[in-house]
Amino acid sequence: MELSKLIDTSNKESIGKHYLSKGVSFAIKKEFGKSYEFFKEGIDLLTCDCPRGGWLDPYKNVGKALFDDLNIRHESHLEYYFVKAYILSYENDLKELYLSLDAIDRYLENKNDGYGQYVKGKILLALEKPQEAINCFNNAYSFTNHHILQYRIGRTKEQFLEEYGLGDLFLSFLNNNTSVCCARNLKEYSKRKGIILENNDDPNNMLINAFLIEEDEWDFQYFFEELIEDRLGNNLSPYDKSNTIIFSYIKWIIANSDCFLEEDLGDSEADYDDYRYNHPYSSSHSNPYYNDSLDMDQQSPEFWDNL
Incomplete structure (x- = not known):
């Protein structure tokens, strides 16, 4: 689907995943600064950044050497650590998830923002630490009230913490239907x-x-x-x-x-x-x-x- 068509129909979810796919493309080329910016743009727009739609598929064809820290050849490590953390947050292997967690902690040491807190929350959720995850989502909410956070907070409350999260899900849907x-x-x-x-x-x-x-x-x-x-x-x-x-x-x-x-x-x-x-x-x-x-x-x- 052409981006212009998505924009014409105000399809925030598909536009956001379009930006995420661009982020993956630049990451594969090791242009981590550009990848970082596209990932942030995608997170700003969409509600659920699950891999449905295939935006993450190109990464699966690339070896793990993409994130070999010993082979970093770019000046700014900050963007690299964010991109590494974000992409590896979709892995199932515990080793990869802990590498992801280490990367986002390195990012947050230098730049504590809503994007980093959101990604850390995603990683902790994958590591089956929902209370720590929702703490990160709430920390991210202090920087921005993006509907992606409302969605994650509501879903985490309902799915893992037996707390009432329908209000968060409702507001998130209204902000991006x-x-x-x-x-x-x-x-x-x-x-x-x-x-x-x-x-x-x-x-x-x-x-x-x-x-x-x-x-x-x-x-x-x-x-x-x-x-x-x-x-x-x-x-x-x-x-x-x-x-x-x-x-x-x-x-x-x-x-x-x-x-x-x-x-x-x-x-x-x-x-x-x-x-x-x-x-x-x-x-x-x-x-x-x-x-x-x-x-x-x-x-x-x-x-x-x-x-």
Whole structure:
């Protein structure tokens, strides 16, 4: 998919993975400064940096000598250590994971920022240290409130710590509704918590019904992906079937915000207030095509084009 098409459709998840793939390409060429910048750009945009989509595949064809510290030939070691830590964080081997941890610690010794804390959290999670991991994600959150952190915090709470993380997942999805991984986790942990949602406004919406009825959350994710891909693959009008299904689903998620946030107040509640007053579904949004005398179903095609 061309980058321009992804940008036109505001697909943050795919744009982010495009940048991650560029980061891998530059790492393989040992241009670690450029790789570092592209990895940061990707992390800034997307919600789930799992290797789905194949962006990490080129690394698998390169020998581990890529990260042989004795062969460093570039001036700045800082970017090298970050790139090494980030790529090795996807390994399963304990030795590689501890090499990854050592690399990010070296990076953080010189530059303590949200990117480094996030990567360290990922590594600790892979090492089955979820409490230490979430501490790092929270440390990263003190530097930036990127939705990738909301996602990781919410998922870690739910998956590993038996804490309430649906509010974090909900806010992360609102900030980037092209993340099908986040949507899947929101569905999975809503179901596990026994949260009852209803679909009274759009009973024929297949995506809402898949969220509510589909037993396998992965089947729900695959269906959501198909809708997004269909939206990307065509020059769609705002009233195209795929667009209509997706936007109606997002409206429904927003309408059920209390179900996700009711047990997870505090900072998350403040974040949601900020979201409501700045989101396209709010009349105060900067979209010049929004008509606050109309409800959402009556907005012009230009409004939907500019979401």
